[in-house]
Amino acid sequence: MLHPKRGPYGRLALAMLAMALLVGLLAGCGKKENKVVAEYEGGQVTAKDFTAYKTFLKVINPTYGSLVDEDSVQESILKQFIGIRILSSRASDEAKKQGQEEADKQYDSLKKSIDASDASTKKQVEQTMKDGGLTYDLMQQFVREQFIMLKDADLKVTNDQISSYYEKNKDKFKYVTVRHILIGLTDKNNKTRTDADALKLANEVKGKLEAGGDWKTLAKQYSDDPGSADNGGLYEKYDPSQWVEEFKNAANTLPIGKISDPVKTTYGYHVMQVEARGTKTLDEAKEDIRSTLASDSIDKFLSDELPKLIKSMDVPKPSASPSASPTASGSASPSASGPASPSASASASPSASPSPSASASAAP
Numbered sequence: 001m002l003h004p005k006r007g008p009y010g011r012l013a014l015a016m017l018a019m020a021l022l023v024g025l026l027a028g029c030g031k032k033e034n035k036v037v038a039e040y041e042g043g044q045v046t047a048k049d050f051t052a053y054k055t056f057l058k059v060i061n062p063t064y065g066s067l068v069d070e071d072s073v074q075e076s077i078l079k080q081f082i083g084i085r086i087l088s089s090r091a092s093d094e095a096k097k098q099g100q101e102e103a104d105k106q107y108d109s110l111k112k113s114i115d116a117s118d119a120s121t122k123k124q125v126e127q128t129m130k131d132g133g134l135t136y137d138l139m140q141q142f143v144r145e146q147f148i149m150l151k152d153a154d155l156k157v158t159n160d161q162i163s164s165y166y167e168k169n170k171d172k173f174k175y176v177t178v179r180h181i182l183i184g185l186t187d188k189n190n191k192t193r194t195d196a197d198a199l200k201l202a203n204e205v206k207g208k209l210e211a212g213g214d215w216k217t218l219a220k221q222y223s224d225d226p227g228s229a230d231n232g233g234l235y236e237k238y239d240p241s242q243w244v245e246e247f248k249n250a251a252n253t254l255p256i257g258k259i260s261d262p263v264k265t266t267y268g269y270h271v272m273q274v275e276a277r278g279t280k281t282l283d284e285a286k287e288d289i290r291s292t293l294a295s296d297s298i299d300k301f302l303s304d305e306l307p308k309l310i311k312s313m314d315v316p317k318p319s320a321s322p323s324a325s326p327t328a329s330g331s332a333s334p335s336a337s338g339p340a341s342p343s344a345s346a347s348a349s350p351s352a353s354p355s356p357s358a359s360a361s362a363a364p
Contacts, residue, residue: 039311040082042089048133050315053081055132056142059125060110071316078315083302086309088145091152098155099148107143111136153294162289166282173280173288175237176251179215181205184224184268193268202262202269209259209271224268237280252277 038045054068054077068077091099114125129135166173183202186192193201205222209215216232223229240248247270250263254274262269 035314037315038078038082038313040086041309041311043085045078045082045085050078050081051132052134052138053077053142055129055134056139058128058132059114059134059139074315075313075317078313079302079306079310082310083298083306084145084149086306087149087152087298087301091148092155095152095155096148099151100144102151103144103147104140106147107140110139110143149298150294153297154290156297157290157293161293162286163282165289165293166285170279172239172241173285174240175276175278175280176240176274177234177236177276178238178251178272178274179219179233180225180228180235180247180270180272181209181215181219181223181233182225182268182270183222183262186224186268188224188226188229198268199262199264202271206259206262206271209273215273237276237278237284247272 034046034048036044037047037050057068057077058064067073114122117125183198183205184193185195185198201222205218208218219229219231219233223233225233228234240251243251244265246263246265250260250272251274254260254272256274256276258273260272262271
């Protein structure tokens with residue numbers, strides 16, 4: 001059967017029709033892949049936005065790993081993302097200026113850290129970014145939004161609010177300055193010790209200190225607390241309520257200047273010496289109070305106002321599980337989650353924190 005000949009215009013028309021169909025199909029796929037997962041007063045979040053933000057959390061703290069992809073935490077992370085975006089957009093011009101300056105320093109540090117890592121690690125990080133649609137520009141934007149939000153909350157705290165908080169909460173500003181050397185049930189090389197061996201070595205360390213041994217030298221040689229071993233075992237002006245019970249009790253009751261008998265915690269034996277106890281002055285406590293009040297104001301917005309601003313969300317609902325939180329705990333402490341310093345806990349969470357590095361601290 002003969003087919004009618006098509007002129008150049010006919011072929012062009014068919015080509016254009018095929019192209020139009022292809023563009024339509026691609027556009028349809030794009031809409032499906034990049035659906036809107038949340039709408040709120042003043043904006044919306046697409047699936048790509050949300051995935052990029054979760055990838056950002058993974059990059060700044062690899063301990064999150066696949067945790068941020070669990071169904072149980074999707075709603076809380078999305079609400080957090082929306083809250084940061086709203087609060088940063090509402091910030092004063094001064095907060096935006098100062099917050100961006102601080103954020104860019106932090107971003108530069110983060111970028112340098114990635115660039116300075118070994119080739120395998122850098123490749124892995126950049127592959128994670130690529131898979132999650134996270135560019136360096138987006139990373140910088142996320143860091144800026146967090147810092148601008150925090151700076152705005154910080155600038156809104158008044159001196160009167162700080163003074164009032166201090167007067168009502170003086171007990172929170174009691175401190176103890178203490179030195180300790182931990183002889184762990186697991187040593188710094190990750191080798192286990194028996195309880196008896198740990199106690200014997202702790203008593204030997206005590207004897208050396210009582211004989212005039214130098215704290216800095218002995219802590220560096222013996223202590224299994226990475227948070228203080230290189231600092232003579234010193235924790236200066238720390239809130240004792242943050243320490244595990246046995247360590248806290250010893251810190252609050254030991255005679256000042258006395259080298260203690262080994263104090264047992266779940267992590268081993270601590271040889272301790274309390275150097276001072278007291279209460280921080282208003283000036284000493286001022287910045288801590290400012291951070292607390294700024295954080296409280298952000299928390300209040302997230303719990304009270306944000307739900308009224310969110311029009312819709314399309315993510316898995318959180319389960320009733322108590323672990324439904326994108327928090328990664330870690331510390332070098334005799335706490336429920338870490339092995340060495342006298343801290344009760346140290347956690348890293350992708351919540352509104354003053355540093356996007358969100359890394360677990362080895363300090364109490």
